Amino acid sequence: MELTTVWFTLIAVLWTGYFVLEGFDFGVGVLLPVLAPRHGAADGGAHAETDRRVMINSIGPVWDGNEVWLLVAGGATFAAFPEWYATLFSGFYLPLLLILVALIVRGVAFEYRGKGPASGPEGARWRRNWDRAVFWGSLVPAFLWGVAFANIVRGVPIDADHHFTGTLFTLLNPYALLGGLTTLAVFTLHGAVFLALKTDGEVRWRARALLTRLAVPVAVLAAAFLAVTQIGHGRPLTWVTAAVAAAALLGGIAAGLRGREGWAFTGTAVAIAATVATLFGDLWPNVMPSSTDDAFSLTVHNAASSPYTLTVMTWVAVIFTPVVLAYQAWTYWVFRRRLTRQAVAPAEPAPGAEAAPGAGAAPGAGAAR
Template identity: 65%
Template sequence: MALTDIWFLLIAVLWTGYFVLDGFDFGVGMLLPFVGRTETGPSETNRRVAINTIGPVWDGNEVWLLVAGGATFAAFPEWYASLFSGFYLALLLILVALIIRGVAFEFRGKIDSDRWRRNWDVAIVVGSAVPALLWGVAFANIVQGVPLDARHEFTGSLLTLLNPYALLGGLATLSLFALHGAVFLALKTTGDVRARARGLAHRTGLAAILTGGSFLVWTFLAHDRIWTAAPVLVAALALVGAVLMIHRVREGWAFLLTAAAIVGVTVTLFGTLYPDVLPSSTSAANSLNTTNAASTPYTLTIMTWVAVVFTPIVLVYQSLTFWVFRRRIGAGDIPAASGLPVASGR
């Protein structure tokens, strides 16, 4: 296997890890107004329980995005240049949303004011929903192909990216991450938040099955890559299985299945894409692939040794983080003083 193929595979693994890990962060953020309630109205305690489930890990999960972007830049600079110039506005919106979400986590508890916290809660919801939607739109466009000229420069506009297939991809990732977050909340909490999360998992699960299934079928039929049949089937069965496991109150299995569904969707996208990295809808001759978009062999060799040394360290550190914060939390774990800040990643 050539180094270019190895790095295409590694980048696919990095994006898969990012979607699995930050996916439940997005889901928790999007569902905050729904789990942060009681029968009598909004509950600050419930919202703090939900936020504290991801407090120690959310910023560590975003490291996968930084590494995926950095690996793309170093291994496939032509891909990075064309992608980030053509998708500039969409990626800028994602970046702004991620910044707003991070600031909201840190500033939400700084002032003891209901209005202050409500405003930051809106920022958390928006900062979670926008990336969840736009990542699907972006990757659907990457797989479908975008207009590139002979110099591999994007010749379309933002409206070019908002086509039916891409929008369906966005709805698929939005609903899938919402399901993933609901299952994570059910797994990590007790009491009222857990009960509400389980109910939301049923509803978001049906949406994920509908949108995700439609997107996967469209992808498979449009590109006719027979080797993607397996991940498509895995993703579909995992989504159905996750809903069934939630119904049987087996949140651990449900979480593993939603993670498997995200893996299946991501493998389908990268499997459909290979050996291209950014197909051209204008002319196949203008497409970027693992050969004409790659760095020099020397660069790829150095990168490979760096990855061999540091990847295990990062995996061990992040695994320890999840192990340390593995316990369920509930209303009894939240200090009575409402002005105290929620747990952050630091």
């Protein structure tokens, strides 16, 4: 197998890991105001703050590690296919900048949410503003990643010098918007399933109830996106991966409705992985098709680095990839227990009482509070 093929496959694997793992992070952030409402809940919102801390602490130990997959995918693309990297980041500059800003804002929100006043109107306003940052910092990337990858598969205007010749509105075509809505919906469902698996108590039951409302719209959006993708760009093998994605999503939804959270999470994770495999399979051997002229398309051959560079990168990947995977697997194992209100705030004060500084910090929750 040629090294260009190896690195195309490895980059696909890296994006798969990113979307499967960071996907539920995005979903949790989007669901923050939905599953822990400050007003209108059955308990009058008295436990909203605790429930939000439960949700944020569910991803606290892992969200930053999940983003490593994105950094490595970007670095691998830069090193293995520099022409692809240059055209992609120049043509998609504004969407990728918005994604970067959103991720930065979300990370800052996780760090600073618990550093304001512990109680009173100022403390409530402080946390409410950072909660908005978590919400938008999760929703924007979840939507724009779908827009970006749909455009990559569909093809964009590229000239003979491999320069992007379109505009921002070129990227906002109906197929790309469908892709954005699909990733947003699937990641939200993935996040709900993760919360049902990772938490216990009120947040868990609300997440399970939400599955019944998300099931039909998510399934319809995902089916529409996969069908349009395969009709326009499909190949015999990717019809198989698309069918696997659809079956896994439906199986995950069915398991979630029956309260089988582990199988539900497996289903949504496999659905995301199979969808990424479908997109990269439809793309091959191109890495960025040109809608101007097929002869101007970037491929794994004309966009690749030298064989020597790819050889050195391969040895580095062989040595360090198992180490990174082992460390991340260890992290998930250490923080595998379910979170509850009692675990996050064991000495929660009565409504109106002033909490002691630093009380109720969740052990091992990382920077998220």
